[in-house]
Amino acid sequence: MLDLKTLPYPQVIESLDYEKILSDIKNVFKEQLNDSEISLLQSDSYSALLETLAYRELILRAKINSSVKNMLLPYASGSDLDNIVAIYGIERLKGEKPTANVKFSLSTALDYDVYIPPNTILLSQNSKKATLKEPVIITAGQKQAFGVIVLDEFVLKSSKKCEFIQTPLPFLLKAEQTSEFMGGAERESDDRLRQRAVLSLHRFSTAGSTKSYIYQALSANAKVLEVSVLNGGAGVVKIFLKTTDMSEETRQSVADHLNGEKVRPLTDSVIVANANIIDVDIKANLELTDMFMQDEIDKAIKTTPNSLKIGEDLNLSYIYSVLHRNGVYRVNLQTPTADIKVGEDSFARISFNISYKKASL
Incomplete structure (x- = not known):
């Protein structure tokens, strides 16, 4: 590309x-x-x-x-970029709204079902709005039931609490949000939109090229971060996805798009799967020249991206480069003890288990 x-x-x-x-x-x-x-x-x-x-x-x-x-694709941003990519016949993806679980409670159990309709509005303390995704029924004799609400923002996640019921409903006492908003996707960034603009030229391929499938997968859902396209044999195309939530719902939305009549070449059988996740716990003891730098070093290490690209090996040299920050005298790496090879259908997800001590100089 x-x-x-x-x-x-x-x-x-x-x-x-x-x-x-x-x-x-x-x-x-x-x-x-x-x-x-x-x-x-x-x-x-x-x-x-x-x-x-x-x-x-x-x-x-x-x-x-x-x-x-601002009239050139490599440098344009914002609405200027939106106008440029319109020439390619594409537009910026709006993103996805995150969801959270909510518990509805009655003041007293009733001898009939209480129906809470979809799109019931719940507000946060600062008037952020969420709506009920699907209807909830509190069955007769029960005092509570659970549902899913959708935050009216295109963000990856949010800690907002939407528990004030704006839609008047008889006997409904309160709503309690039992989880944070998760599983959303932010508005498509300028860099990602530029990438799709270049890839979009391959969508006109009649042979189903690798880049055309990458473009179509990225365009199917804003939660898609990376795409790996592999040859599964005669007429079989295997697509592996790395997404923000790695959910079945996201995978299915991409599969439906890629198997559409206007996308999939007639002779292709397209298999879409979430990429395999290889969890790696990096355990190490760091010897510091000054223990007062521990919090700063720990924060810097833990702001490192928690995953690598699809197919990217996790090498010891990379781990040492992440851990050996300014103020670190010696890295005593305990795990892993060797390079970790990653296939084109997988990616490494990293967690850190770090301890610290004063270096003996």
Whole structure:
């Protein structure tokens, strides 16, 4: 796939040099006075005026440069990028709304079923809205039932609590959110949209190329992070997904899209599966030059991405590069003890189990 980062810097974007602009303006000024030998001192009122004109021209040229860059795929962002990729016949994915579990309770058990309709509105303390995904029925003789609510935001997860029932319902006492909002996906980033724009050119392939399947899988669901396409034999295409939630629901949505009549070549049998997860516990003892740096080092290590790419081996050299931070004198790695090989249908998921002690220098 074309790497936009390797493209040469466009010549249409000019380099800005304030001193050269100022010199050119001064030369024009001198020509109008018919005196090429005139000397403009820094204290002259004309000098301040010419410097102002030069600075305004510099700003104008910078604005033109910025406008030109926003018309080019490698540099455009936001709504400018949305307009550019429209040429490719694609648009930015909105993302997915996360869900949470909720418990509805009655003030007293009734001798008939209580029906709580879908789209019942629940609010948080700061008026963030969530709606009931499917109807909930509190059966006769029971005082509570469980349901799923959907947060009205396109985010990966949220700790908001939506427990204030806005929709009036008789006998319904309260709603208690029993889990955080999870399983969503943020609005598609500029980098991911650029990647799909380049890949989208392969969707016109009539032979079902690898890149066309990658494009279609990324376009099927905003939760898809990576796609691996493998040859499963004559007429069989195996697709392995790495997603934000690794759920069956996400996998099925991609499978349905890839098997659609407008996507799947007639002769292909497409098998879609979640990539295998290889859990790796990195256990180590770090000797520090100064124990006061423990919290800073621990925080830096644990902000490392918790998974590698599909098919990327987890090598000991990578682990040491993550652990041997500034302030670490020695890394005593306990597990793993060898490089971990990862197939094209799998990815490594990392957890850290780190202890610390003062180094004996």
